[in-house]
Each structure stands twice: as C-alpha cells, then as structure tokens.
Amino acid sequence: MFWNSREEEMTRDDIEKLQLELLVRNIDYAYENIPFYRDRFDEKGIKAKDIKSLKDLQNIPFTTKDDFRNNYPFGLFATDMKKIVRIHASSGTTGKPTVVGYTKKDLETWSNLVARIAVAAGVTDNDIVHIAFGYGLFTGGFGLHYGLEKVGASVVPASSGNTKRQIMLMQDYGATVLVCTPSYALHIGETAQKLGIDVHKDLKLKIGLLGAEPWSNQMRKKIEERLGLKAYDNYGLSEVMGPGVAGECEAQDGMHIAEDNFIVEIINPETGIPVEDGEYGELVVTPLTKEALPIFRYRTRDITRIKKDRCLCGRTFARMDKPIGRTDDMLIIRGVNVFPSQIEEVLFSIEGISPHYQIILERDGALDKATILVEANANLFFDEMKKQRQFMDRINAELKSALGIEITAKLVEPYSIERSEGKAKRIIDKRKF
Amino acid sequence: MDIEKYKIPQISVFIENKKGRFYNTTNAMREAGVNIRAMSLADTMDFGILRFVVDKPKEAYDALIESDFIVKKNDIMAIAIDDECGGLSKLLKVVSDLDLNVEYMYTFVNSLDKRAVMLFKFEDIDSAIQKLSDSNINLLDQEYFNRI
Ligand SMILES: [Zn+2]
Numbered sequence: 347m348f349w350n351s352r353e354e355e356m357t358r359d360d361i362e363k364l365q366l367e368l369l370v371r372n373i374d375y376a377y378e379n380i381p382f383y384r385d386r387f388d389e390k391g392i393k394a395k396d397i398k399s400l401k402d403l404q405n406i407p408f409t410t411k412d413d414f415r416n417n418y419p420f421g422l423f424a425t426d427m428k429k430i431v432r433i434h435a436s437s438g439t440t441g442k443p444t445v446v447g448y449t450k451k452d453l454e455t456w457s458n459l460v461a462r463i464a465v466a467a468g469v470t471d472n473d474i475v476h477i478a479f480g481y482g483l484f485t486g487g488f489g490l491h492y493g494l495e496k497v498g499a500s501v502v503p504a505s506s507g508n509t510k511r512q513i514m515l516m517q518d519y520g521a522t523v524l525v526c527t528p529s530y531a532l533h534i535g536e537t538a539q540k541l542g543i544d545v546h547k548d549l550k551l552k553i554g555l556l557g558a559e560p561w562s563n564q565m566r567k568k569i570e571e572r573l574g575l576k577a578y579d580n581y582g583l584s585e586v587m588g589p590g591v592a593g594e595c596e597a598q599d600g601m602h603i604a605e606d607n608f609i610v611e612i613i614n615p616e617t618g619i620p621v622e623d624g625e626y627g628e629l630v631v632t633p634l635t636k637e638a639l640p641i642f643r644y645r646t647r648d649i650t651r652i653k654k655d656r657c658l659c660g661r662t663f664a665r666m667d668k669p670i671g672r673t674d675d676m677l678i679i680r681g682v683n684v685f686p687s688q689i690e691e692v693l694f695s696i697e698g699i700s701p702h703y704q705i706i707l708e709r710d711g712a713l714d715k716a717t718i719l720v721e722a723n724a725n726l727f728f729d730e731m732k733k734q735r736q737f738m739d740r741i742n743a744e745l746k747s748a749l750g751i752e753i754t755a756k757l758v759e760p761y762s763i764e765r766s767e768g769k770a771k772r773i774i775d776k777r778k779f
Numbered sequence: 780m781d782i783e784k785y786k787i788p789q790i791s792v793f794i795e796n797k798k799g800r801f802y803n804t805t806n807a808m809r810e811a812g813v814n815i816r817a818m819s820l821a822d823t824m825d826f827g828i829l830r831f832v833v834d835k836p837k838e839a840y841d842a843l844i845e846s847d848f849i850v851k852k853n854d855i856m857a858i859a860i861d862d863e864c865g866g867l868s869k870l871l872k873v874v875s876d877l878d879l880n881v882e883y884m885y886t887f888v889n890s891l892d893k894r895a896v897m898l899f900k901f902e903d904i905d906s907a908i909q910k911l912s913d914s915n916i917n918l919l920d921q922e923y924f925n926r927i
Pocket of ligand 1: 595597657658659
C-alpha cells in the first residue's frame, strides 16, 4: 500500500528535477528571510541562480547543531512567530537544546510524511495504535500521533511510563500497532512475560513502528519474537523535521527516504567530502519543503549508507540503512573506533543472550578497560564453573575477533541493568582524559 | 535397583558477588518454609554459584524464580560415610577405581547420626549410582534430607 502513490513512484530523473527546483527556491527564500543564511551565502558568494545542478549543493556550507545553539532559540526561523504554531526541542545533553518551529503548512507536510511511513509498514485505518513515545518537546510522540491520525487509525496517546498499565491498555483496547523506542519495546515484551501474558493470545499487536535510537537487526529479531509483531524502523530528527524522513516498507530492507522533501548526502565525517555510492559515512540532510526552518546540509552525526537500487515494494525513493551509530557515540577504545551497535551485533549473535547490556569504559593506568555487562538468564548459566568460564571465554573471543580489541564480558543478575522508557543508556564512560 | 530413587535434586543459583545477595537467596527460601540441608559456594572474582540441597526442592526452586534469581535444577548423589579418620579416603578410592568422573563435590556432617555426607556431581549419574551401589557404598535418597 502507498500513501502518496504518485510521489513514491517518481522516476529518478523526476526526483532530481524536483529536488533542484525546490533547492533553488529555498536558497532564495532563506536568503530573504534568515539573516544567518544571508550572511553565510554572501560570505561564500552563493546565489540561487548559480545552482545549476544538485552537485552545486556541495558549495553550500554545512549547518550543525552549533548553528542552532548560536541562534538559540528562534534565530534560524524564516517566519515570524505569528506563523509558528508548534515548537519542539531536542534534549541536548550538554548546553542549550535545539529548538525547532513549525508553521501550519509544516505540520501538514510532517503528518503526511509520517502517514507515508506508517502505510509503508502496513498500517491502515482499521488499526488501533498505541503510542508509548513520550509526548512533549521530543518530536517522536506528536510526530507519530498526527501522522497516524491522518491515516485514520485509532490513536491511543499512552505516552511513556508505567509499563504494566501500558500493557493493560494494549490488552483492553486491542492495540494492533505499537509505537515506541526499540529498547522500550523489549522492556514491554519482558514485562508482559513476567505478568504471564501470552503475547500471541492476549495481545493483538501486528506492527511495531520503532525508532529514535539505533538498533540492530538482531535486536529486531528479539523484539519480533517477544511481542509477536513485525518491527519496522523509521528515521527522522527534529532539526530537519522529526520522524518521517525515512521509513521501512514491508520488504524491511532499508528505509525509504522521502526524497521529494529531502536531499540526503553521505559524507566522510572527517573531511566533509561525499563518499562513493553505497559507502558508510555521515548522513547530511537538506529539507526542501520547510516553511519555518529551511536549513541546508544539516549534519545528522548518524553513520549510515544509501542504496538506490530498486526495492521489492516498487517505491523508487532511495533507502538508507539503519544507522550503525552516531559520530558522537563512536567509542575510541585503545585507539580503535567502535560503535555500540557493533558490540550489540556480536552479543546478540550468541544464542540466549538477553537484550539488555551496558558498556563500561574505565581507565586502568594508561590503558582503556572495556567491560560489557550482560544479564544472566537460565540459558547463560551453567551449574559448572568450567562450562561457565568456557562460555564467557567464547563471548570474549567473539568480541575480540569482531572488534579487534579486548573487551571483557561480565554476567550480572537479571534486572540489574537499568530499564529505560526512552532511549537506553548503553554506555557508561568513567574515563577521565 | 531403582536408580531414580538415589538422585538428589540440587538447586544452583547464579549470584553476583555483591553485598546481600547470598542473604537474599537464603531469605527467599526461608520465606517459602524451605530448610537448607547442605550448601556450597563456588565463586570467581565476579560471580558465584550457590548450590543447595534442601528438604523441599520444588518450593525452593519456585521461590527463587519468583524472586528473579537465575536458578538451575539438577541431580546429584549423596553418600554417607563414617565420620572417622580415613572414611573419605576409602570412598574416594572406590570412586577412582570405578573411573567415575567427578564434576564437583561438597560435604556436610549430620550431627544427629554422626555420619558425614558427601555430595557428588558425577558426569554420568546413572552409571555412578549403579556402580557405587554394586560396590556396597551407602547411598542416601531424598527421604534422608526430608527427615533430618
Ligand atoms: Zn521498499
């Protein structure tokens, strides 16, 4: 099923023609309305009329989170506050949050794009959708909410917290679609099991629309098993809109990017130069249809790759892989670059490992010491010390061979790793540099 | 002979080497009205394996699972020896002569009948029961642990 059949099946030529047209228009629009971009374009001698092909986009400087901070709170808005009808903000862990604004037209665009990814995952107006994303400044809750209403589904805005109650609501209302973070989906599955709920009989879930944090395909398998649904990934970030930038279709083979609304590039995060097609690098997004916040070449810090070959579903939009990590999540352990998702991939490939883990980084003299806490369960516990040690050695060896560094796995008791209702806290870095 | 009769259910619990975890384990069983007859702790730097023989194995298992412990049930053998010099040595000679593979063992002394009880985890419990019983070794059954 397609939500916007005409757009989602555009030819590559038509997509690029449209993108160029919108880009040129946006450069003019930003120049006229945002002092920050006027100065920047003047400084670099960028004029809309000089943009002849999409390649010319590369002359435009990147926009970063710092640009948002320096223009806090509303400095990057292209419209006056009278036209702004919604404000969201990201949870900056350091410093000021990034603030984003939406006009009525922007909200319309946004909910249309969210409707698109929901329908691509199989959601229809017959579905009952349980949204366990936190509502508030975070774009996840409201973003999915209005998109799913647009589809015509029955939306239950449960928000986050009180997992037992969430399960009761899903059971009583017969929710068929669950919206939350992947780690919270797992937690719901685990809690349901503890409560003696049979997810196949007592719950009616079919589809999970999960996002807002990186997760591996192994984790997808675990979620699908535990909740008895098909889990679909989607992607977005508040600076360029929110959820709805990209989403998986039923082929579950990459997330289709709404290329009629965004131009995406993959660059080498160190040099800023675009990488070869199909290679991993940092995702850079230029929204094309935003009225309040038309920014250019936003550096997402997400590491992913893009493929443009034809998808089984028939959509022509390019697909991005699940991000394997964030440039700022990249751990440097003993001089080696490691993404938490790589560690997750290794752990989850070992039969029986529970999906809850935490990486602890410490300094042992001059050396980094990395420990992974894994929760014990009956599958990982052997009554004999010898077998237990062999098992732990096997995990350590697999981590070593996949990552090239020494990481020690340590079994901890069940439920000793904190459960999160939002994004999971996977890394505790106690190193002091 | 009835081999099953001489299989003693043992409860093994995974515990982290953290303050209070040992107590929590025993407390969970106390609350379930379970009496611990014998126990051993095998530990490493990070974690330990607590092993118990109790009077009510099923209740103990359920109570520990209910308290979110990681628990395994398996069968071991209990052998009574005279609580006197050389008693253990005699038994171990038999075990060794029979070529039985011991995974681990521990002991406790029953002060009532002046006997020491050795608990053995053999690799192949069925053959161990058969062979030891043929060698006139005094095997104990679960009844014994319910009684004392
Ligand atoms: Zn597709």
